[in-house]
Amino acid sequence: MANSVSIRDLSLSFGAVTVLKDLNLDIHDGEFLVLLGSSGCGKSTLLNCIAGLLEPTEGQIYIKDRNVTWEEPKDRGIGMVFQSYALYPQMTVEKNLSFGLQVAKMPKPDIDKRVARASEILQIGPLLKRKPAELSGGQRQRVAIGRALVRDVDVFLFDEPLSNLDAKLRSELRVEIKRLHQQLKNTMIYVTHDQIEALTLADRIAIMKSGVIQQLDDPIVIYNRPKNLFVAGFIGSPSMNFLRGEISEVDGRPVFTTHGVNFSLAGYQASEPLSAGRKVVLGARPEHIAIDSDVMGGEAHEAVVDIEEPMGADNLLWLKHAGHLMSVRIGGARRYAPGSRVRMAFDMSMASLFDAETEDRI
Amino acid sequence: MANISTLNTTAAGLDAVSGRLGSGPSGARPRKVLSQRNIILYGLLIVAALYYLLPLYVMIVTSMKGMPEIRLGNIFSPPMEITFEPWAKAWASACTGLNCDGLSRGFWNSVRILVPSVVVSIAVASVSGYALANWRFKGSDVFFSILIVGAFIPYQVMIYPIVILLRELGIYGTLTGLIIVHTIFGMPILTLLFRNYFTSLPEELFKAARIDGAGFWQIFLRIMLPMSLPIFVVAMILQVTGIWNDFLFGVVFTRPDSYPMTVQLNNIVNSVQGVKEYNVNMAATLLTGAVPLIVYFVSGRLFVRGIAAGAVKG
Numbered sequence: 001m002a003n004s005v006s007i008r009d010l011s012l013s014f015g016a017v018t019v020l021k022d023l024n025l026d027i028h029d030g031e032f033l034v035l036l037g038s039s040g041c042g043k044s045t046l047l048n049c050i051a052g053l054l055e056p057t058e059g060q061i062y063i064k065d066r067n068v069t070w071e072e073p074k075d076r077g078i079g080m081v082f083q084s085y086a087l088y089p090q091m092t093v094e095k096n097l098s099f100g101l102q103v104a105k106m107p108k109p110d111i112d113k114r115v116a117r118a119s120e121i122l123q124i125g126p127l128l129k130r131k132p133a134e135l136s137g138g139q140r141q142r143v144a145i146g147r148a149l150v151r152d153v154d155v156f157l158f159d160e161p162l163s164n165l166d167a168k169l170r171s172e173l174r175v176e177i178k179r180l181h182q183q184l185k186n187t188m189i190y191v192t193h194d195q196i197e198a199l200t201l202a203d204r205i206a207i208m209k210s211g212v213i214q215q216l217d218d219p220i221v222i223y224n225r226p227k228n229l230f231v232a233g234f235i236g237s238p239s240m241n242f243l244r245g246e247i248s249e250v251d252g253r254p255v256f257t258t259h260g261v262n263f264s265l266a267g268y269q270a271s272e273p274l275s276a277g278r279k280v281v282l283g284a285r286p287e288h289i290a291i292d293s294d295v296m297g298g299e300a301h302e303a304v305v306d307i308e309e310p311m312g313a314d315n316l317l318w319l320k321h322a323g324h325l326m327s328v329r330i331g332g333a334r335r336y337a338p339g340s341r342v343r344m345a346f347d348m349s350m351a352s353l354f355d356a357e358t359e360d361r362i
Numbered sequence: 363m364a365n366i367s368t369l370n371t372t373a374a375g376l377d378a379v380s381g382r383l384g385s386g387p388s389g390a391r392p393r394k395v396l397s398q399r400n401i402i403l404y405g406l407l408i409v410a411a412l413y414y415l416l417p418l419y420v421m422i423v424t425s426m427k428g429m430p431e432i433r434l435g436n437i438f439s440p441p442m443e444i445t446f447e448p449w450a451k452a453w454a455s456a457c458t459g460l461n462c463d464g465l466s467r468g469f470w471n472s473v474r475i476l477v478p479s480v481v482v483s484i485a486v487a488s489v490s491g492y493a494l495a496n497w498r499f500k501g502s503d504v505f506f507s508i509l510i511v512g513a514f515i516p517y518q519v520m521i522y523p524i525v526i527l528l529r530e531l532g533i534y535g536t537l538t539g540l541i542i543v544h545t546i547f548g549m550p551i552l553t554l555l556f557r558n559y560f561t562s563l564p565e566e567l568f569k570a571a572r573i574d575g576a577g578f579w580q581i582f583l584r585i586m587l588p589m590s591l592p593i594f595v596v597a598m599i600l601q602v603t604g605i606w607n608d609f610l611f612g613v614v615f616t617r618p619d620s621y622p623m624t625v626q627l628n629n630i631v632n633s634v635q636g637v638k639e640y641n642v643n644m645a646a647t648l649l650t651g652a653v654p655l656i657v658y659f660v661s662g663r664l665f666v667r668g669i670a671a672g673a674v675k676g
Contacts, residue, residue, distance in 0.1 A: 053569050074575030086566035090588040099584075100574030147570070159566075 003065070004029045004187035005050060005155055010059035012045060012211075019045045020211045023059070027189060032181050034198040035191045037208035038234070043191045046208075047157050050189065051080050064154055074104075076155075079148025083160040085140040087132040093143050094128040097150050118149040121183070138169045145180070158190040162197065174200060195235050199223065207231050224350060229359035232283045232352055238316060240283045241326040244356065249276040256282050256353075261322040264299055267348035272362050279356035286316065286329035288350040291342045294330075300343040305336045319344060425449065425644035432640050448641035452649055456642055458629040460618065465646055467619075468626030472606060472653075474537055475622055479544035480601045484594065487549055491556025492582050496568050506557065513550035521614055528615065540615045544605050552597050559593040560586060595661050603654040623650050 005027040012020040019042045027033045035043040048054040050061060052073035060069045068076045087096050097118060101111045119125045122142045132140055141161055148156055161177070162170045178201055181188055192198055198205050199219045206216045207230075215227040226232035232240050245258030247265075254274035255262040263282070265274065290296065291303075303321035310316075310332065317328045317336055321344065328344065336342065353362045394400075420437050425448050427441040454464040461467070493499075494506050524543060525534060533539040563586070571581045612622040621629075627650045631643045 048569075051569075051573060053572065072575075073573045078573065080570070080573050082566040082570060084564055084566050086564060086570040088567065088571075088585055099571075099576075103575045103580060147574070151574075 002029045003027065004031065004063070005189065006060075006062040006065075007046075007050070008060045008062070010046070010049060010056050010061065012042075012049060012054065012056050018211060020049070020056070023211070023213065025206065025213065025216070027187060030185045030187055032178075032188045032190065032201055032203045034202035034205045035189065035208060036193070036195065036198040036205050036234075038193055041208040042211040043193075043208050044159055045211075047080075047159055047189060047191050050076075050155075051078055051157055052076050074100075077153050078155045078157055079151045079153040080157040080159065081141070081144045081148055081161045083163050085132070085137075085144045085164070087140055087143055087147075089132055092129055092131055093124065093135070093146075096132070096143060097128075097146050100147065100151050114150045114152065118146040121149065121180070122146050137165050138173055141165065141173060142176075145177075149184075154187060156186055156188040158188065158192075160192055161190075162192075162194070170197075177201065195237065199235075207234060225361070226283075226352055227361050229281060229283075229354045232354070236285055238286055238327050238329075240285050240352070241289070241324070243282040243284075243324050243326075245280060245282060247274050247276055247278045247280055256280065258282070258324070259322040261301065263301075263346060263348075265348055265353075266298070268351060268353060269349070270353065270362050274353075274362065280362065281354045281356055281359075282346075283352040283354060284326075284346050285350065286327040288347040289319075289326065289328045289344055290347060291317070291319075291328055291330065291344045295343055295345045298345060300345045303342055303344045305338055305340045305342060307338060308336055310335070317342075421644045421648055425641050425648060427641055429637070429639065429641065448639070449645040449649070451639075452630070452642045452646035456630050456639075456646065457633065458621075458626045465623055465626055465630070465649055468621055468623035469649075471537075471616075471620050472623040475540055475544070475612075476602065476605050479541045479548070479605050480598060482541065483545040483548040483552060483601055484597050486545065487552030487597065488556045488590070488594070489582065490549075491553045491558075492560050492586055493578075494553065494557045495560035496565075496581070496586075497578065506553075509550050509553055513554070517547065517610060521610075525614065535615070535617045535620075537616070537620055540611060543611055543615055544608070547611075548601055548604065551600070555597055555600075556590075556593060559590060563589060599657055599661060602657050606653050 003026045005025075007023055007025040010020055010023040011018070023046065025046075035046060037043045045054060049056050050063075052068070052071060056069070060067055062068065063076055063078065087093075088099065091099065094115060097115045098111045101114060106114075115128075119128060122145060124139065124142050124146060127135060127139060127143070132143070135143065141164075144161070158177075162173055165173065174197055177190075181201075190197075190201060202219050204216060205219050205222050207214045207222065209230055215222055215231045217227075222231060223235055226235065226240075229242075233242070243256075243258050245256055247254050248257045248262070249255070250262055254265050254276065256265055257263075301321060303319040303326075305317055306320045306325065307318040308315065309318070313332050315330050315332050315334060315336075317330060319326045319328055319342065326344075354360060355362055423440055424432060424437065426444050426446065428443060428445055428447070431442060452464055453466055455462055456464045458464075458468070494502055528534040528539045528543075531539075533542070567585065568581065571585045576584065606622075607624060608622070609624045609628065612625045613628075616622070616625075627646050630646050
């Protein structure tokens with residue numbers, strides 16, 4: 001597949017502080033890539049580098065196989081949507097949309113055509129004569145997307161576009177952005193710290209931490225087979241249960257031992273041999289722990305319900321077992337009183353094992 | 363039937379609620395008008411207002427009295443016979459040194475100094491403030507620090523070097539020379555003002571304009587300027603009052619025929635020969651102070667808004 005954006009050995013430092021380090025990233029044509037990470041991980045910095053608003057210290061950026069490392073933002077074929085919308089407050093919506101085209105000295109009829117098309121796609125036609133102050137947050141963000149749209153660019157850059165909106169609007173606009181992508185088929189690079197946005201929107205997610213991409217993969221792969229402890233802990237809410245322990249051998253088969261209790265590792269697909277004595281961390285998502293009637297034969301352990309958190313569709317149980325507190329997600333209709341005893345077992349085919357030293361997946 | 367019974371229970375519930383209100387405190391707490399706090403607060407405000415208004419009152423009253431009435435010595439008593447003679451004399455025929463055509467000459471000199479100085483200094487300072495805020499260049503911080511230090515150097519230190527400089531340039535004693543001096547001395551504080559204001563504007567707006575392809579001047583003129591009316595008003599007030607009230611530069615850098623109003627006022631009030639015409643002096647002072655006063659009254663609200671909008675935010 002052709003690459004729409006390529007980043008090669010990109011580094012950026014402000015004085016002694018290194019924000020991005022030897023970063024490589026290839027984004028396919030028409031792909032929706034999400035850069036995900038907590039604040040300060042360098043994701044917005046990377047986006048600003050792609051946009052040309054920040055100069056990298058080293059490395060190259062290619063857009064549509066053209067080296068744009070030294071190009072001005074306007075010559076890169078990108079459109080950008082900001083968290084604070086960044087609409088020009090003194091201009092009407094129409095002027096906001098057409099400003100870039102006017103600057104580029106495009107003939108008036110062409111500008112009108114572009115604005116009409118963008119306002120039709122985003123359904124902001126009735127708002128064209130209004131000023132940004134007279135719009136709601138969702139409408140403003142739609143205009144901001146429109147401003148990128150009229151420029152007819154190859155690549156859309158989104159810098160946390162939904163973070164300023166309330167929860168309900170956020171989920172609505174999320175769907176709209178996804179629909180927009182399906183309709184336009186442009187390359188989109190989307191920065192967010194919200195894992196739900198990342199999982200729902202992305203074709204691929206790049207999880208970043210201190211300027212380094214930790215894992216670049218399908219959302220499902222990232223969710224189910226996280227590459228290291230950081231990714232495993234970052235993705236998923238409520239987060240993955242982590243149990244520290246070690247590998248030991250029972251009847252010639254590897255088992256996971258913690259606080260003197262053995263858990264069979266049957267069903268786990270290890271990429272490295274599971275040698276006895278290795279210190280490891282077992283990770284299991286709340287929905288990958290079976291209790292009572294869900295336990296499919298094999299071994300089961302007894303645990304005590306500590307706290308129950310009903311959330312409507314789901315019910316989250318906090319179980320105490322062998323000195324660990326684990327969260328388990330069950331159907332909303334199944335209720336347990338605190339103190340009741342349950343049988344539990346890990347679904348090892350969906351679990352993750354990490355080396356305790358390197359924190360990488362085994 | 364079910365509906366009616368529900369309604370009934372709802373109504374009964376409402377009654378129960380209103381009937382439950384006890385006799386104790388309920389709703390907003392009443393506030394005493396004559397509380398100790400209010401007395402101190404408003405008392406101090408009234409005293410402070412009187413302190414500043416009293417001299418003004420004396421000036422206005424005196425300027426409308428004739429000389430015989432002033433000699434009676436009751437400076438607080440209102441004029442028995444209102445006359446505008448002193449005002450006319452101060453404006454048109456009071457003697458200032460060699461010529462006797464009043465303050466009018468100085469007024470027009472001041473206007474001719476003021477308008478170009480204000481326009482040029484604000485134009486230059488707003489552009490440099492914008493550049494310092496948004497177009498960071500190598501050494502821009504150092505440049506800015508030097509500029510700020512400039513604001514703390516006493517004027518007197520620089521007067522003689524500037525006299526020599528202007529003489530060498532051949533513009534010593536001309537209005538052009540004085541305008542240049544005013545522009546330069548307004549630079550540090552105005553640039554600081556504009557830089558801080560532009561820094562307080564959202565950075566993403568500037569980024570968005572760059573992605574839209576706008577350049578240095580386009581962003582300044584079409585995006586930043588329309589958003590900066592309050593700060594321009596603040597800068598204008600600072601400069602108008604500063605330059606209008608200036609005496610030192612006026613007396614040093616101009617010749618008698620182009621003295622600004624403040625210098626002429628001094629010459630009227632401090633004249634040594636003849637009788638002291640207090641009423642003319644008062645009228646002349648009020649006339650000289652009128653311009654900054656009018657500027658304050660007209661744009662006071664914008665001034666406060668501009669100060670609040672980040673002018674003092676470092």
